[in-house]
Amino acid sequence: MAHNTALGAQGEELAAHYLRSAGMEIVCRNWRCRYGELDLIVRDGGTTAFVEVKTRSGIGFGIPAEAVTFQKRQRIRRLALLWLAEQEGPWRRIRFDVVSVLLPRGGEPVIDHLPAVF
Template sequence: MAHNLALGAHGEQLAADYLRAAGMEIVERNWRCRYGELDLIARDPTVTAFVEVKTRTGVGFGVPAEAVTFAKQRRIRRLALLWLAEQDGPWVSIRFDVVSVLVPRDGQPEITHLPGVF
């Protein structure tokens, strides 16, 4: 379990670095409330993105992004509404992204950003 937590934290850091390099500001990391957690909230001048990060060491169970099920999408939308209700708007645009991080045991991490995927 500790390995999975460390792998997840590493993947989230890689995703945050990737989004920053793409010109986005990381507004929140691991925002929590009683209903769950949002991995990353990022924005640029035109959009606020709620980003789910999935990290794996291999594709034996599918690519990491495939782990974002319909139920997980629904939960993220609900959490996003709760986060937005706590903030000062106005909101120009929001979207829901997935960042898939593949960290092979003997190679470089592969990051795939899927903007507005759900």
């Protein structure tokens, strides 16, 4: 489990760097409440994006983004509403993104940003 935690943290760091390089502002990282966690919250122009980061070392179980199941998407939506309720609005535009990070052993990272994917 420690390996998976470290892999996930590395993937989130790479995803944050990638999104910043694309001109997005990181608003919050690893926001937690009793119902779960949001990986990244970013501002992309006038849009607030809730970003789920999935990291894998290989594709034996599918590409990382495939791990964002229907139940996971529902949880992220509920968590986003809780986060928004804590902030000062108004919130005109929001979206839900996935960043897929593939970290093959001995290879270069492959990062795929899927904006407004759910």
